Amino acid sequence: MSELLSMLECRYPIIQGPIGHMNSPKLIAAICEAGAFGMLALGFSNPDSTKRLINQVRELTDKPFGANLMILNPASVEILEILADAGVKTVTTSAGSPGKIYGQIHEYGMKGLHVLLSAVQAKKAEDSGVDGLIISGSESGGLRTNNPESSTMVLVPLVADSVNIPIVAAGGIADSRGYRAALALGAHGVQIGTRFIATEESPAPDIWKQAIIDCGDGGTTLLPLGKMKIRSILNPKLKKQMEDPSVDLVKEYDFKDASKAWNSGDFEIFPASAGEVSALIKDVKPAREIIEEMVS
Ligand SMILES: Cc1cc2nc3c(=O)[nH]c(=O)nc-3n(C[C@H](O)[C@H](O)[C@H](O)COP(=O)(O)O)c2cc1C
Structure with a gap:
C-alpha cells in the first residue's frame, strides 16, 4: 500500500x-x-x-x-x-x-x-x-x-x-x-x-451545477479580490463588467458575499467559482x- x-x-x-x-x-x-x-x-x-x-x-x-x-x-x-x-x-x-x-x-x-x-x-x-x-x-x-x-x-x-x-x-x-x-x-x-x-x-444549488455544465473552454476567469483572486465562471454580468475598462471589479464584488451567493445560486451578488475543468463536465x-x- x-x-x-x-x-x-x-x-x-x-x-x-x-x-x-x-x-x-x-x-x-x-x-x-x-x-x-x-x-x-x-x-x-x-x-x-x-x-x-x-x-x-x-x-x-x-x-x-x-x-x-x-x-x-x-x-x-x-x-x-x-x-x-x-x-x-x-x-x-x-x-x-x-x-x-x-x-x-x-x-x-x-x-x-x-x-x-x-x-x-x-x-x-x-x-x-x-x-x-x-x-x-x-x-x-x-x-x-x-x-x-x-x-x-x-x-x-x-x-x-x-x-x-x-x-x-x-x-x-x-x-x-x-x-x-x-x-x-x-x-x-x-x-x-x-x-x-x-x-x-x-448541496450546491442546481443553478451552480448547471453553470458548470454550461461552462466551455475559456469559460472561467480570475476575478480580482484585492489581496487574492478567485477562479470564477463567467456569467453575462461579469463578462460585461470585464469588457468595460471603467469598472473596478475589486469594488464590485466582496468575498464576504460568496457564501450567500453560492448557497442561493444568485451569482449577480458574487459569481460561481469552479475550475477550468468545468469545460469537461457534461x-x-x-x-x-x-x-x-x-x-x-
Ligand atoms: C468554490 C470553491 C471553493 C473552494 N474552497 C476551498 C477552501 O475553502 N479551501 C481549500 O483548501 N480549497 C478550496 N477550494 C479548492 C478545492 O478544494 C480543490 O483543491 C480544487 O477545486 C481543485 O481543482 P478543480 O476545481 O479543478 O478540481 C475550492 C474550490 C472551489 C471550486
Missing part, C-alpha cells in the same frame, strides 16, 4: 477538495463508501458546527474521513482537538504557515497534508514536518494568489522532483484521463473540487460513478 493510501485508509487515492463553507455529510459519505476520501470543509467552521457535522457523517458511514482546516482560522487548534477526539486520523491544512499547527497534529497521532499553490514553499513545508502536500495548479477552482502561477501539468513534476513526501495533484482533474495524467506526472493521488460540486449528492452524476470511472 502506498504511503498516501495508508494515511487516508481508503481504497483509492482520491481526496474530496474542500469547497468554502459547503458541507454535505451525504456527499462525504458517498465518496467514502465509493472507496475515496471524503472530507469536511472546516476552514470557516467553529467547534460547535464541527461536532455536529462529525456526528452527521458518522450516522451515514463508518469509513474513515478527513477534514480541511484553515490555519489562519483562530478556532483551528480547538477544531483539531475535536477531530482527534472523534478519531479522525488525517487532515489537510490550507492558508497559513504549517509550522504553527503540525506539532499539534502529530501530538494527536494524526497526519496532515498541506495545500500549496506554488512550488517555492514545497521544500520549506517538507522541512517543517508536513506529512504530504496537495499541489494546486492555476486551473483549480477556488482562491488563487496575485502571483504568477503555474498549471498542474508544470507544478506537480516540479514539486515531485523537490520533495520526498507524498504529493497530491489538485486542479484540472475530472475523469480517468486527468487521474492517470496526474499519477504519470509524479503525484501519488488527486484532489477533486469542481467535479464533486456537479454530483447528485452535492452531466450531474452520483459521486460513486465519477470515482469508478476515474479509477477504471
